[in-house]
Amino acid sequence: MSTTVEAMDKAMSVMTSAELASAQHSRETVGDFTAAEPRMVCRNVDVWYGNKQAIKNVSLDIGKNEVVSMIGPSGCGKSTFLRSLNRMNDTIVDCRVTGSIQLDGEEIYDKKLDPVPLRARVGMVFQKPNPFPKSIYENVAYGPRIHGLTNNKAELDELVEASLQKAGLWKEVKERLDQPGTGLSGGQQQRLCIARTIAVSPEVILMDEPCSALDPIATAIVEELIDELRQNYSIAIVTHSMQQAARVSQRTAYFHLGDLIEVGETNHIFTNPQHKLTEDYITGRFG
Amino acid sequence: MHTWTLILLLLAVMALAYHLGMKRAITRVGGLKQINHLHSLPAYYGVYAALWAGIPALLLLGLWLGFQDHFITALVTAQLPPDLVAAQSAGQIDLILNDIKNLATGNIVSATVTPEIQAAATQFARFEELSTQAQWLAVLALALGGASFAWSRTEPQMRARNRVESVFLVIMVIFSSLAILTTLGIVLSVLFESLRFFELVSPLEFFFGTNWSPQIALRADQVGATGAFGAIPLFTGTLMVSLIAMVVAVPIGLMSAIYLSEYASRSVRAIAKPIIEVLAGIPTVVYGFFAALTVAPVIRELGAAVGLEVASESALAAGLVMGVMIIPFISSLADDVINAVPQALRDGSYALGATQSETIRLVVIPAALPGIVGGILLAVSRAIGETMIVVMAAGMAANLTANPLDSVTTVTVQIVTLLTGDQEFDSAKTLAAFALGLTLFVVTLALNVLALSIVRKYREQYE
Numbered sequence: 202m203s204t205t206v207e208a209m210d211k212a213m214s215v216m217t218s219a220e221l222a223s224a225q226h227s228r229e230t231v232g233d234f235t236a237a238e239p240r241m242v243c244r245n246v247d248v249w250y251g252n253k254q255a256i257k258n259v260s261l262d263i264g265k266n267e268v269v270s271m272i273g274p275s276g277c278g279k280s281t282f283l284r285s286l287n288r289m290n291d292t293i294v295d296c297r298v299t300g301s302i303q304l305d306g307e308e309i310y311d312k313k314l315d316p317v318p319l320r321a322r323v324g325m326v327f328q329k330p331n332p333f334p335k336s337i338y339e340n341v342a343y344g345p346r347i348h349g350l351t352n353n354k355a356e357l358d359e360l361v362e363a364s365l366q367k368a369g370l371w372k373e374v375k376e377r378l379d380q381p382g383t384g385l386s387g388g389q390q391q392r393l394c395i396a397r398t399i400a401v402s403p404e405v406i407l408m409d410e411p412c413s414a415l416d417p418i419a420t421a422i423v424e425e426l427i428d429e430l431r432q433n434y435s436i437a438i439v440t441h442s443m444q445q446a447a448r449v450s451q452r453t454a455y456f457h458l459g460d461l462i463e464v465g466e467t468n469h470i471f472t473n474p475q476h477k478l479t480e481d482y483i484t485g486r487f488g
Numbered sequence: 489m490h491t492w493t494l495i496l497l498l499l500a501v502m503a504l505a506y507h508l509g510m511k512r513a514i515t516r517v518g519g520l521k522q523i524n525h526l527h528s529l530p531a532y533y534g535v536y537a538a539l540w541a542g543i544p545a546l547l548l549l550g551l552w553l554g555f556q557d558h559f560i561t562a563l564v565t566a567q568l569p570p571d572l573v574a575a576q577s578a579g580q581i582d583l584i585l586n587d588i589k590n591l592a593t594g595n596i597v598s599a600t601v602t603p604e605i606q607a608a609a610t611q612f613a614r615f616e617e618l619s620t621q622a623q624w625l626a627v628l629a630l631a632l633g634g635a636s637f638a639w640s641r642t643e644p645q646m647r648a649r650n651r652v653e654s655v656f657l658v659i660m661v662i663f664s665s666l667a668i669l670t671t672l673g674i675v676l677s678v679l680f681e682s683l684r685f686f687e688l689v690s691p692l693e694f695f696f697g698t699n700w701s702p703q704i705a706l707r708a709d710q711v712g713a714t715g716a717f718g719a720i721p722l723f724t725g726t727l728m729v730s731l732i733a734m735v736v737a738v739p740i741g742l743m744s745a746i747y748l749s750e751y752a753s754r755s756v757r758a759i760a761k762p763i764i765e766v767l768a769g770i771p772t773v774v775y776g777f778f779a780a781l782t783v784a785p786v787i788r789e790l791g792a793a794v795g796l797e798v799a800s801e802s803a804l805a806a807g808l809v810m811g812v813m814i815i816p817f818i819s820s821l822a823d824d825v826i827n828a829v830p831q832a833l834r835d836g837s838y839a840l841g842a843t844q845s846e847t848i849r850l851v852v853i854p855a856a857l858p859g860i861v862g863g864i865l866l867a868v869s870r871a872i873g874e875t876m877i878v879v880m881a882a883g884m885a886a887n888l889t890a891n892p893l894d895s896v897t898t899v900t901v902q903i904v905t906l907l908t909g910d911q912e913f914d915s916a917k918t919l920a921a922f923a924l925g926l927t928l929f930v931v932t933l934a935l936n937v938l939a940l941s942i943v944r945k946y947r948e949q950y951e
Contacts, residue, residue, distance in 0.1 A: 321841025
């Protein structure tokens with residue numbers, strides 16, 4: 202297979218620019234990219250970093266109460282795509298997004314839409330746990346305070362407790378809420394970050410390789426948590442681990458060099474991939 | 489035959505030794521083809537030989553130059569006719585010896601030349617000539633001896649690389665201890681002079697007295713013969729000027745750092761940052777006359793317009809200009825620590841729906857705060873030690889006042905005035921400068937240590 206890829210790369214290099222432009226849209230997505238009850242609807246999304254196109258004509262839905270996992274080799278654009286779903290790419294100079302991304306029917310790249318409240322509705326958990334250098338309590342209370350979600354201290358206490366409960370961290374930290382969040386273990390820090398995200402009641406949670414910095418036990422705990430969170434939230438997760446994608450997600454999308462190659466039911470993708478590239482990746486022939 | 493010629497010759501011997509040592513190593517191991525059987529690269533054997541040739545010879549030369557003069561002088565003194573030396577004070581003997589030396593080297597002589605002195609001078613010149621010849625012989629012999637010793641020791645198994653390494657280690661240790669010893673010397677000299685001062689004036693008066701008037705009368709019958717050494721007005725003056733400077737510099741420096749690191753586009757940053765740093769490159773004397781000739785009159789006129797009396801040299805003028813001088817100091821330090829706050833923290837805050845200013849206020853600044861405080865403390869110690877601006881703009885009058893429009897004086901200004909001009913070096917007046925210097929040194933050192941420990945603690949958090 203790798204020889205085919207090389208041959209294609211060679212073919213690309215001798216194409217004229219006009220041909221190249223059409224070639225960028227040459228890979229049709231295999232499988233059904235729509236969801237039954239879509240929360241986020243992405244159609245023909247292109248993402249550019251300066252002159253480099255990182256995402257090519259991707260269409261994908263994220264449905265209610267489901268976990269969509271995005272897999273693919275390094276540099277395939279899955280993280281870029283994820284970050285364009287809550288406009289985190291806005292902070293990167295030279296980054297442009299075209300196409301349509303809707304949250305509950307609302308165009309999120311609309312000029313009139315303010316990205317700041319959007320990010321409260323589409324929360325994000327990062328690859329490396331990044332608790333603020335504040336106490337555990339203050340970490341969780343940060344979002345609610347900014348958005349004025351509670352009216353008094355008692356309500357805030359309640360919200361912090363509920364969020365930590367949902368993130369499965371309450372029992373471990375309830376005695377030391379005033380200790381710094383940075384003093385927790387890696388897995389606890391990541392669950393603290395999840396609790397922080399939950400505290401502002403997002404509709405969608407984006408997770409960018411949330412377990413890649415964690416040990417296997419912490420990973421198992423976070424995976425279990427993701428499965429529970431599905432009851433209340435829509436989740437999109439980027440992962441390098443195919444086992445993880447298989448364990449936590451209902452649908453899986455396979456990205457390759459900026460293209461969405463194949464998308465479908467997770468068990469379907471892993472047992473019966475339709476596209477040659479998908480098959481090669483999940484059988485470990487490259488990536 | 490000058491000493492420099494000898495040193496050049498010595499360098500030539502070292503170069504020769506380097507070459508021979510390298511050759512020797514290659515020959516001993518059996519030619520270039522066997523070179524991998526040498527313990528070290530051939531050049532190390534060369535350096536080894538050169539060090540053996542150079543270092544002992546240089547040490548001998550140094551010692552010789554250090555003691556030659558003492559030795560010859562002692563010889564000549566011993567041979568002076570007793571009637572010339574008798575009934576002369578040590579100072580006068582020194583004077584005679586000085587004349588002898590001047591005569592020997594052909595310089596101008598202070599007294600009339602007597603035959604005795606002429607004879608002594610001839611002898612002095614002869615001794616010197618002899619000594620120089622002996623010195624050349626001894627130094628060159630030692631250099632060649634060292635080179636041949638290294639030559640005889642050069643074996644393929646000799647660990648030349650390691651030996652060269654340890655010699656360089658010793659050289660580095662010597663140089664770094666020179667730096668430390670110099671600092672120690674300065675501190676000790678200031679300390680001892682201060683102790684002499686405190687023998688004359690009690691520390692209690694110095695640290696808690698409110699009257700500063702360090703003039704000591706030349707004659708006992710003059711008025712105010714004793715002088716007053718209460719340094720409180722100087723401390724308060726220093727504090728006031730520094731405080732005004734910080735009030736100017738901290739907000740401006742901090743805000744510009746936040747703007748530059750968080751909001752400014754790359755092109756604005758590329759232009760604005762160097763411009764701010766230009767402020768740091770302006771010589772303080774330029775700030776000084778800017779304060780004295782431009783800012784002070786403006787303040788006085790403004791004061792007159794609203795009916796306030798402003799001294800022509802005011803704490804306000806000096807403090808304002810000093811603040812401008814310190815802006816780049818604070819802004820570049822704050823910029824560094826703000827940039828050191830990981831992007832992940834900002835991302836985390838944005839991802840919760842925080843705006844940029846909320847993120848800066850609630851996440852970035854608190855995370856960078858220890859570093860910022862450290863930077864401010866460093867700036868304070870810089871302000872306290874600043875001299876030129878206050879000399880030119882703050883004035884000399886030691887007023888104990890809380891009015892920034894008044895003329896005040898600072899510790900540094902008083903050190904300058906106490907030590908410039910013709911001074912007796914053992915009066916309380918000049919010694920007071922050392923006591924002030926010591927106080928200043930202790931305060932700024934304490935501030936710096938505190939600031940650096942805060943900054944370091946902050947760095948540990950993120951690296």
